[in-house]
Amino acid sequence: MAELNYFELSKAKIGEHEDVVISQTTRDGEEIGYSVSKCTNAKVGDKEVKMFLKHGLGIMSESSLLNLYNAIGDALVQIGTIEYGRAVEAETERVEEEEARFTDLGEDDKYW
Numbered sequence: 045m046a047e048l049n050y051f052e053l054s055k056a057k058i059g060e061h062e063d064v065v066i067s068q069t070t071r072d073g074e075e076i077g078y079s080v081s082k083c084t085n086a087k088v089g090d091k092e093v094k095m096f097l098k099h100g101l102g103i104m105s106e107s108s109l110l111n112l113y114n115a116i117g118d119a120l121v122q123i124g125t126i127e128y129g130r131a132v133e134a135e136t137e138r139v140e141e142e143e144a145r146f147t148d149l150g151e152d153d154k155y156w
Contacts, residue, residue, distance in 0.1 A: 048071055
């Protein structure tokens with residue numbers, strides 16, 4: 045069986061030395077889905093080392109990746125961080141930029 049290859053699509057900091065990484069996954073050049081993994085960053089001497097934890101989320105289709113996106117959005121609505129796709133309290137410039145994209149969403153609209 046050929047090994048999996050990963051192409052990083054996005055990354056977000058979730059801790060001082062931790063990121064969540066979303067990658068496109070291929071085998072023998074054929075796209076087979078997506079991976080959501082936790083990456084721990086450490087410094088060993090002068091080198092930065094990235095360690096990906098095993099057993100991340102294996103997501104087999106774009107629609108499943110979209111379902112994950114909607115689940116995260118729904119959780120943020122439930123805890124009051126966003127209101128139907130609009131950030132309640134922007135903490136970074138990127139959040140503020142994203143907020144501008146979501147201002148036209150109605151209550152019944154999903155995030156994409």
